[in-house]
Amino acid sequence: MRTTNTLRRTALALLTTATLALAPTALATPDHAGSGSPWRGAWAASPQAPTAPLGPNWSEQGFDNHTVRQVVRVTASGTRARIELSNRYGTTPLRITGATVARTSKGGALQPGSVRTLRFVGRASATVPVGGTLLSDGAPLPVKAFESLTVTLYLAGETGPATFHHFAGATAYRADGDHRADLSGSAFTETSTSSYYLSGVEVTGGRDTARRDGIVTFGDSITDGVGSATDADNRYPDELAERLAAAGRPRAVLNHGIAGNQVVNDTTWAGEKALTRFREDVLNERGVRTVVLLEGINDIGGSTVNFPAAPTPDVSVTELIKGHRTLIRQAHAKGLKVIGATLTPVKGSFYDTPANEAKRDAFNTWVRTSGAYDAIVDLDHAVADPTDPDRILPAYDSGDALHPNDAGYRAMAEALDLDEL
Incomplete structure (x- = not known):
């Protein structure tokens, strides 16, 4: 009986993992998303296939043991925030070793006390399937419209060519190694004017939740x-x-x-x-x-x-x-x-x-x-x-x-x- 139960639990775990990996969009569960409150877009960028027609960027090479910081200005308020990551044009599953969101200080720096670790169905790391999109769980971070947020992704392994947005209108920052929680931007010595994997920021909570x-x-x-x-x-x-x-x-x-x-x-x-x-x-x-x-x-x-x-x-x-x-x-x-x-x-x-x-x-x-x-x-x-x-x-x-x-x-x-x- 113990062997049978073990096999059942193993099969269920494998089925759950496979479902998350194959789903084109993995939504955060209500407990992690903020008690089921409705979410709404606050910032967005359309994903593109890796290319470099108008100058160098990081999309064709991708990343390997890099931390990438991206600054976005949201246009909606809320008490919780979450991010959307796209691997729409990836050729291999995208492994996110860890991610944070924080209020922007200046350049690649973050405001003290605002850094929040992002989780994905309760886990600190996640995999975005080929062609897929993944939403993080909601992070308790009050956000005001026209406030700048910094999303930091740590990509420990080789990603291969990256789904990106060519003209971001904003500076992205890259550092070697794991610097996802750094308050300072001093490690981020490389810059780009494209965005990578990040396709959306959503908010919920507050008086505008139902809008x-x-x-x-x-x-x-x-x-x-x-x-x-x-x-x-x-x-x-x-x-x-x-x-x-x-x-x-x-x-x-x-x-x-x-x-x-x-x-x-x-x-x-x-x-x-x-x-x-x-x-x-x-x-x-x-x-x-x-x-x-x-x-x-x-x-x-x-x-x-x-x-x-x-x-x-x-x-x-x-x-x-x-x-x-x-x-x-x-x-x-x-x-x-x-x-x-x-x-x-x-x-x-x-x-x-x-x-x-x-x-x-x-x-x-x-x-x-x-x-x-x-x-x-x-x-x-x-x-x-x-x-x-x-x-x-x-x-x-x-x-x-x-x-x-x-x-x-x-x-x-x-x-x-x-x-x-």
Whole structure:
């Protein structure tokens, strides 16, 4: 009988382990997540496959006996926090030896007394399966909107190429060895402007626990914030969250832009097409009510340039509209409101051709007049030069005639009608 019971316990343990390892998303249990309180997104980044088209990063090599620190600014408050880790594009299971979350001090340093060890179903270490996503248990750390948190991951073994987000708009820090609980940032001598494995931060608790009014901004580099200052949180989704709070209408705003991303075409360097990633990146977000959809300029221009990879197949305006209609249907089926955005000017940029401009104008006319969205925001007009409407206003230009600077992103955020949101 003792042998039989032992075999049963062993079989049950193996079954439990296998279930956790194979599940694409392993949710924290209610006891560890904060008595079953609802969670909502406070920060997000869309995962990408390892690549280095725009400069060196750590994604292709991965990590081996490294500690990685990543600073994020949340846009929602709570009394507990947890993180989401993605191994969506990994080729081997990802072993997390240990992780912490803390309030950010300066650079790679942490505020004393704020460091919390993160656990995964009660354990200090965890494995994220190939293609999977893992949520930590909730950590007792009161968080305020617009506060910066530092997530530290210790990766003791070889990870292989890393799922990451190319343009983080913030500095990540790396150290050799285990420094997950260090208050000082002195060991973190290497830096990167990409993020690694970290795809979300969620909060629960406090007076806003039951709110389900978050906003996802979805798109390409202009949503991702290319052209804005690093570590300044001045991308248009950041500015929108600040504007909402200043108006006494605070909402979580999550950024799911990927630089170079397209609606219709997959690319080797800018993520899977929107038609594929929309379900994972947007529809699975917790606490969201509205999505702002700004994407298509790379579909229009991608077939006419040879940077940073080979040109992508030509996309007609009809195909681009069909793609947007599909995204709208998917969002509506999930109960989300969709705000469509016009494509911003490209005159003087590497996308500037008569054919591309004609496509942009035709698509923008459809956005303004089709009635396909629940509401629209005319970002084209918001940043255009009134004396030359096909060109971005010089005061808003980051320097490439395509991507706004901090002032341009602020103008985009101000163009959104808060009542429509």
